[in-house]
Structures are given as structure tokens and as C-alpha cells.
Amino acid sequence: MMRTRPLKVALLGCGVVGSEVARIMTTHADDLAARIGAPVELAGIAVRRPGREREGVPSELITTDATALVKRGDIDVVVEVIGGIEPARSLITAAFEHGASVVSANKALLAGEGAALHALAEEYDADLYYEAAVAGAIPLVRPLRESLAGDKVNRVLGIVNGTTNFILDRMDSNNAGYSEALDEATALGYAEADPTADVEGFDAAAKAAILAGIAFHTRVRLDEVHREGITEVTAADIASAKRMGCTVKLLAICERAADGRSVTARVHPAMIPLSHPLASVREAYNAVFIEAEAAGRLMFYGPGAGGSPTASAVLGDLVAVCRNKVNEATGPGESAYTRLPVSHMGEAVTRYHISLDVADKPGVLAQVATVFAEHDVSIDTVRQGRNQSGGDAVAFEQGGGGRWEGGEASLVVVTHRAPEASLAATVEALRNLDTVRDVASTMRVEGE
């Protein structure tokens, strides 16, 4: 029953991912044809540098005119793996206008222009698939928008950036500082020469926007994602986390508010307990933890980047889109019917781990505890170097984290869950106390 006219695919970009897509399309052509129900053929590959050596990539397919390629009129599917906003956006738009469906691995574009691109796809009755844009080879977009389509997702908690996970993992296992771990990541090829997009959380924020949109059937703009990177994470923070039975991860967190009427999306480093499944995600691996009303707790784990894994996700989408073409159908499009507003970070509810440098004298703990109480932030535990007084109401344990220099002591406070805004106001008020020399670090505690 296999149709004989092959489906024609235009490949935009032939770097690490593109060349692997081209290679697999060639070497596994029979398998792809059997799974699609029609042969599939690479019709052209648009590149910027045509002279570059590309092993296993048919040179007669190479062109530098991407626009002409997508406008040829006989292209069934355009695979976009060039990244960035332009020219990717214009090329995808032209692809839809000329009858093609699109498979993209472009997280920045999907996070920034997803709504407009989905509208175009719908207008032209075409597919827009982008599994590879979030966490590489790990199936996430499809499980969220199809497998969990009959469920209600309440929370997505993910390690979606391999570079930062590698750095934090090294800081944790080797007691390395941030710069030292970054150097190692760079040397091993896990971090780019300019690591900003990774270490400042931009990459993770784009993925968080995409995940939140799919998970909650709404639209989340990139600028609605609260973003903090890992550059401020210190060896002391990691050590503090260890003392609490935690480790530090850069998390992308998408949550439905308790009343169900809004959502939040945020990216920041956080402490999570070692018993949490995400804590054991090592090196440059990615993993996404999903809490759904009926399904319960699910986790998806795998390589979040790299040529082959990303190509695997692209090709899975390519098979699906080609099948749809053969069946003259389209897959599920954007689902944003809930139109849930995205709340400010101040409304996110979380726990805080706060390290304070305080004056080493009686009554400080009482003062500090009062500030927390005034902001309605309930304290879970306090750790200090020695018992400062007997009169304070809060419980505390005698820990090993105290530091005593010139009349200073350190105080570590872990709070119960409270709105981010209350926690921020508490920290602000603590800074204004005479007895608090410095708020040495604040970090959220998640995953409980």
C-alpha cells in the first residue's frame, strides 16, 4: 500500500544536528519509508558555507539559497535546524506559504514566536512540530501534548540545560568553584566559548516558556519567565545544600497556582533533596519531572543536546509529519484555550534557604525571627554556630556551619513555603537590621 511518489524534504542548516539528520535519512531510508508508508527523499540542503567538508552529505544537494529552496513548490516538509530568530522565521513562514509542513529544533524561535508560527501553520493547514526544541532527544512535547492530553498537569520541574547541570554536578562532586567547573565544561566541549546563553539561564527560560505553554494549554511569553542563572552559585551554597541533604540544580519550574487561575514559569538555581529523582541527574543529562492530577509523578530522562540525540527527535517529528502528509491530515496544533494569565514571580510560592552574616551577640536570632514573623514567613529550621540565647522562640540545631570572625556569626534559615514577594521583602528587611552584616546568599528550596 506504499505510495511511490517520495516525500520531499528540505533541510535548512547542516551543522552538528543537520549533518546527522542528513546521514540518518540516507542510511536509514528504508526504515523511514516503511514507517511513513512512503519513501522520503532529501531534496536540498541549505547552508551558509557551501565549501565546508560534510562527510556523508550528498554535495549535489547543497545550496546557499535557502529561500529558493523552501519556495520550490514541491517540498513537503522543511526541517529547520539553523537556530536563532532570523532568517529562520522568514524561511518557516515561506515554507508554510508554499505548502510545506515544518519540523524545527529552534527553541528561541518557538519560545519567542510560537503563537504566530502556530497561527500560520493552522492557516495553511500544515504541521509545526518541534520536539527537538526542548531537552533534545527526550520525548517531552509529544507526551505533554498527546499522552497527557486527558490529564491535568499541575507542575513541571526540569533540568533542561546540560551545560549548567554539568557545571553544578562538578561543583557538587569535586567541591569545585563556579569558574573552575565552567573551565572544565569549556575544555570538554560542554560549554561554548561564550557561555552566556547557558549559564545565565536564557536557554532554559526559552524551554520553560515552551513547556509551560504546552503543559497548561496556554501561552507563556519568554519575557514572562523569571530567569536567574548559576553564575552566583558558590561552593559555599553547594556545601550548605549538602548539609541539608540537598544538591543544587538549575531548574525550570512551571506551576499552576493553587487556585488554578494562573500559572508561573521560572528558571533559577534551587536546592533539591537528594531523595528527589532529579537529584541523581548527573553530568550533562537532562530530565523533566511532571506532576499530573491523574498520572501522578512522571519523569523523563536522557541526553538534552548533541547532534545525534537532537537528530533523533527531529527525525521522530519528520516521520510523524510525513505520515500526516500521506494521510492528508495534520497532527494536533497549538492548544492554548485556557488563556491562563502568567503571574509575576512575586506570586510563586517556594521555600528559601538564607545565609546571614550577623553580629555575634545575644538577641540577634530573636530580631531575625521577628522580621520573618512580621512578613508572615514561617521558619522551618535555623542553624547557627552556637546557642546564642535561650529566649528565642524558634527551634534551631547546632550545626557545623558557623563562622566566627571579629564578632560575626553566621545564621542559616530555611523557611516553609511562602510567596516569593514575602520572602523578598523579608530579605530586604533583614538587610536593614543593624545586627545583620550581610545576607550572604539566598537560594530557593524545591522538590518537596
Next chain:
Amino acid sequence: MMRTRPLKVALLGCGVVGSEVARIMTTHADDLAARIGAPVELAGIAVRRPGREREGVPSELITTDATALVKRGDIDVVVEVIGGIEPARSLITAAFEHGASVVSANKALLAGEGAALHALAEEYDADLYYEAAVAGAIPLVRPLRESLAGDKVNRVLGIVNGTTNFILDRMDSNNAGYSEALDEATALGYAEADPTADVEGFDAAAKAAILAGIAFHTRVRLDEVHREGITEVTAADIASAKRMGCTVKLLAICERAADGRSVTARVHPAMIPLSHPLASVREAYNAVFIEAEAAGRLMFYGPGAGGSPTASAVLGDLVAVCRNKVNEATGPGESAYTRLPVSHMGEAVTRYHISLDVADKPGVLAQVATVFAEHDVSIDTVRQGRNQSGGDAVAFEQGGGGRWEGGEASLVVVTHRAPEASLAATVEALRNLDTVRDVASTMRVEGE
């Protein structure tokens, strides 16, 4: 653009899963309609005991005549959650004949009759979806047959039975014996009164047959799956595993042979290293680890059973099948084009952990090592209570596991990878050695 004629769903079975499906279809009707693009309505619920109290299930929909329900002619989708071969098979057949698509959670039926049911679905241009049949809420069928459709899966290694994982987890963490751990599982509702299907590996074998078929695009019959349960696993095996830095899990293993020309599917207890992601799957959770050529190592984790998680998977399929109905299309059907033969267990390649009770005299190790060599099975490590001689060629470590009673010693041998048949022949020959009093236990070692 929403069509107004509702899609009609017949629900077969209203037990733990069915009642949850009915409840969610009622309480989340608006969400389901938005995601499908058409309202969806429960048209009837077939049960065996109509008098039973079912909270939240509309009693006017209850019928005892399942056959009449699926033959009504206006049913779009039949959801089958009664389990077992008959009457499920006849009802699903009638459903296809009367124009319905089918969502099933029935692993026994899919494993035993999957090929025939897929053929029927194709004949009637209908969908047959069964995500809930394998590992409950964990998306596996869809990721394997869609997300990885452009990749080549080489290996599936799964904990797909929650009851046995709970029992083995308790044996590991509480040093409990098998019976004691089974009793606890029964008391907590994790094991049924007759636990045979779980503890003898029948349930896992059905899932292995389904997973192997989808992963390798071929057909694997239930009787082609090698099956061993956990009833013979002893506290001593668990202790032995611990000494090796391993834990014992009941694994479903589906592998492509090294030459790619055949596959194997097997279910048996095995030791896996604590560093393997599957080792940390505790209690009744399930997880499936997949190795694919391009994607690399992926893992999917979640609750493998229970009313709500299974209902989540059923409803995800229901949304997909309803969308297909709205689009007058069908999703991907069976993909069995590779027609790879299923090899006998003897051809599976694995490692072995063998505990021997041997005579406490010089030269035994040399004899034992010779038997391994004669069968071309290479020894990785040997552990014994004391250094028996200096003349043996194999390396060994001085371990704590030796046992010295009336001239007996214990010897623990861990092999390198070798064909199962060679390992079995080695064990047989060891039994025939005068100096070997008993082969106390043999267990495979996986996950490296």
C-alpha cells in the same frame, strides 16, 4: 470551529480504572472537548454487577449487555478496561465491525492477540491504542512508536511490574526474605491475594512482548518471551548483589542481536549496578530504560499501575483517537515490517553471578576456572573466603562472603558477557564436579 455532534464513547468495565475514566470524562468534559475539538460523551458503561455502588458514575448509563452496547452503531470509540482475553476480544472485534475505534488497557489481550487485533483495526480503518497496557501512566507506547520513529532502538530494559519491584525493594532495604516482603506487599494492597501473575513474571512478560514488538517493528509472541519470576530470589542473593555494588530487580529485557538479524525478549530477576538509573526506582514505581542508536540512553519513570494513573493513559489515548475521528484520519497502526525472528533465550548474551558451595581444599578454584574456560565463558571476578592457592590463573579478591562449615567453602564467580547457552552449560558442568557440592544460586547481571 468546534463541531457540535458529540463523539460517543462506550466504556467496557467500571472497576478501579473504569470508574476513574468515567469520573474524569464527566468532571473534565470541557477540557477534553477543547483538546479534541468536539464534545465527547459517555454513551454507555457495560458492567458485570449493575447493582454495585459507583460514586460519580451516572447510573442511567449502566448496562450489563456489553455486546449490545458496542453494536449500537452510533459509538465512535470503545474503551475496554475489563482485562483478560474473553469477552474483551469478541467485544473489541464487534466494536471494529460496527465502526468504532478502540482504546484498551488490556496487556494480556494485546500481548496474545495484538497482531490479529491490529489487522482488524486496519481492515476497518480504525484506531487501536493501548498506552495503558504497558507501565500504566508512563508514556511508552507513544514515545516508542512516534518519538523514536526516526531512530533505531537497540535495547529496552524495564521495571514494568510494581508488585515485584515493591517486594524486591523491601528485601533490599529491610533485609527481608521473599515471603516476608510478599506478606507486606499483600497487606499494603500492592500484591493480589493470588500473586502468581506478578511474582512469576507473567504480567511483565506480556509487557515485554508488547514493548519488543513496538521497539523493533516486529511481532513478538508471548510464548517467545523467556520468563522467570522472583520467587526463588533469596536474602542471600540480595546480600551478594550488595557486595557487588548492585541491587536485584525484575527486568523485562528486549534486545536486538549484535548482528541486527534477530531479537530476544526475556523477563527475569537480575543484578544491576547501583549507578544505573533503574537501580533507584523504589517501591511500586515502574521505569523503562531505552537505548537507541541516535537518541542514546533515555529513561521513562512513573507509577505503573493504579486506577488514576491508568485512567490518565486511557484518556490520553481517548483524546488522540477522538481527534483522529474528528479529522477522519487514523493514527499510526502496527509497524511490524522488519519481521525479525525472535531468538531463543540461549542466544541472549548476558553476564552471570554464580554462587558455589565447594570443597574446602586446594585446586578447587583451578578446576572451576577450567570448566568456565572449556565453555568459552570468560571470568570477570572470583570471590572466596581465603586464598586457596597461588597457582590459579584467575585474579580474585579476598571478600567477606566466605562460609566455612565442615570443610565447605563458598565461591562467587562473576562472568563477562557470554551467550546464555554457554553459561547454562557451564553451570551444568560445574554441578558435575566432585568438588562442587552445590550451585547455590545463579543470577544474571545487567545494565552495564
